[in-house]
Amino acid sequence: MTLAIDVFGLNKSFGDKHVVQDFSIQVERGRICGFLGPNGSGKTTTLRMLCGLLTPDSGRGECLGFDILAKAAEIKARTGYMTQKFSLYEDLTIAENLQFTARVHGLDRRRARVEDALHRLGLAERRGQLASALSGGWKQRLALASATLHEPELLLLDEPTAGVDPQARRSFWDEIHALSARGLTVLVSTHYMDEAERCHEIAYISYGRLIARGTAAEVVARAQIVTLRGEGPGVDRLGAEIDGRPGVDSVAPFGAALHVSGVDRTALNAALEPWKRAPFRWTEMDPTLEDVFIKLMKTSQDNFH
Ligand code: ADP
Numbered sequence: 001m002t003l004a005i006d007v008f009g010l011n012k013s014f015g016d017k018h019v020v021q022d023f024s025i026q027v028e029r030g031r032i033c034g035f036l037g038p039n040g041s042g043k044t045t046t047l048r049m050l051c052g053l054l055t056p057d058s059g060r061g062e063c064l065g066f067d068i069l070a071k072a073a074e075i076k077a078r079t080g081y082m083t084q085k086f087s088l089y090e091d092l093t094i095a096e097n098l099q100f101t102a103r104v105h106g107l108d109r110r111r112a113r114v115e116d117a118l119h120r121l122g123l124a125e126r127r128g129q130l131a132s133a134l135s136g137g138w139k140q141r142l143a144l145a146s147a148t149l150h151e152p153e154l155l156l157l158d159e160p161t162a163g164v165d166p167q168a169r170r171s172f173w174d175e176i177h178a179l180s181a182r183g184l185t186v187l188v189s190t191h192y193m194d195e196a197e198r199c200h201e202i203a204y205i206s207y208g209r210l211i212a213r214g215t216a217a218e219v220v221a222r223a224q225i226v227t228l229r230g231e232g233p234g235v236d237r238l239g240a241e242i243d244g245r246p247g248v249d250s251v252a253p254f255g256a257a258l259h260v261s262g263v264d265r266t267a268l269n270a271a272l273e274p275w276k277r278a279p280f281r282w283t284e285m286d287p288t289l290e291d292v293f294i295k296l297m298k299t300s301q302d303n304f305h
Contacts, residue, residue: 004029004154004185005050007061007068012045012054019045021208023059027187027201029153032180034199035189038297042208043189047156050187051079064153064185080152084159086143090132094123094142097131101146117145121175137168144175148184155179157188161195173198193290204293206300212292220292225249226265227287228272230258232280245271250294261291 005027012020020042027033035043048054050063052072060067066074088097098117102110118124121141126134131142140160147155157176161169173195180186180200188199196202197216204212204219212219230238236253242260243251247267252259262268265284272282 002029003027003062004031005033005061005063005187007050007063008059010046010049010056010059010061012042012049012056019208020049020056023049023205023208023210024061025203025210025213027185029185030180030183031200032176032186032188032198034196034202035187035205036191036196036202036293037205041205043205044158046205047158047187047189051081051154051156052076053081075154077150078153080147080150080155082143082147082155082157082160084162086139088131088139088142088146091130093128093130094118094134095127097142098145098149101149105150107150113149113151117149121145135168136164137172140164140168140172141175144172148179153184155184155186157186159189159191161190161192169195193288193293196289204296206297209300211300212296216289220287220289223287223292223295225261225263225287225292225295226268227259227261227285227291228268228282229254229285230260230272230275230280230282231256232278235275235280238275238280242271242275247271250291250298252291252294259285259288259291261287261295 003026005025008024010020010023023046035047037043045054049056052068052075062068063075064078089100092100095114095118098114099110102113107113118127121144123141123145131139134142161172176186190196201215202219203210235258236256238258239251239253242248247262247264248260248271249262260272276282
């Protein structure tokens with residue numbers, strides 16, 4: 001097993017805000033690791049520290065075999081970084097954007113690299129289009145082509161599919177998996193559950209702390225929560241009444257149904273007793289990753305306050 005990321009006890013504060021706390025993680029090469037958690041929980045700050053873009057206040061470790069404190073330049077040279085605000089030049093064409101990136105990075109074989117990226121990402125036929133004229137999905141492809149032009153070993157994606165339609169998201173993820181199959185390690189922050197499920201493993205961060213880690217199935221199994229799904233007219237409007245009752249950890253409407261979760265099956269069923277009658281029906285179901293995240297978020301909030 002070769003590790004792409006191997007860091008221990010990273011901390012970072014901005015002023016009196018302790019944004020990342022004792023963060024340790026190991027990620028194998030060629031894996032896709034998703035970073036999830038509420039806004040402001042420190043995902044971007046963590047990603048930036050892992051690849052030498054930001055220096056931690058304390059902690060140590062290696063990224064791609066290089067010390068994150070002493071060898072940041074080596075790591076940066078081998079890392080591709082794509083944020084949700086794609087940094088493209090709107091008044092350049094697709095091909096010109098890539099040629100420009102190749103020059104800025106001082107890459108060799110520029111023409112071949114640009115041609116390869118254009119074909120790999122299906123951009124060849126649109127090479128002459130101005131970036132400003134592209135839809136969100138095509139801009140995102142161009143941004144990915146640009147971020148991988150120097151053939152990085154590590155790719156950081158910070159909410160890369162925000163505002164992109166589902167079909168474009170799907171083909172984007174197909175490409176991410178193709179890159180990972182060739183050995184690229186990918187760290188991606190996302191708010192989408194379907195994307196979390198497409199990662200090989202996930203890391204859930206809340207208030208600067210890593211609170212869950214593993215494959216999606218492992219994270220769900222370890223949470224040990226019981227979820228009851230309520231159906232029937234108006235059940236989705238019972239949330240406020242049910243939430244906060246003893247035994248109920250979280251309540252979330254899913255379409256016309258209501259998911260109610262807790263760790264103690266007996267207490268959960270007792271809490272729902274008043275509504276166990278027509279027109280409502282309750283069935284126990286396997287919790288979804290989203291049920292687990294809602295619970296993790298609530299628990300970490302409670303621990304924090
Ligand atoms: P996330 O990616 O999970 O939304 P971030 O890592 O972007 O979280 O931010 C975590 C916290 O750190 C936020 O409260 C944010 O305002 C703060 N923060 C991030 N970068 C800076 C900075 N350069 N200076 C001051 N505060 C910052």
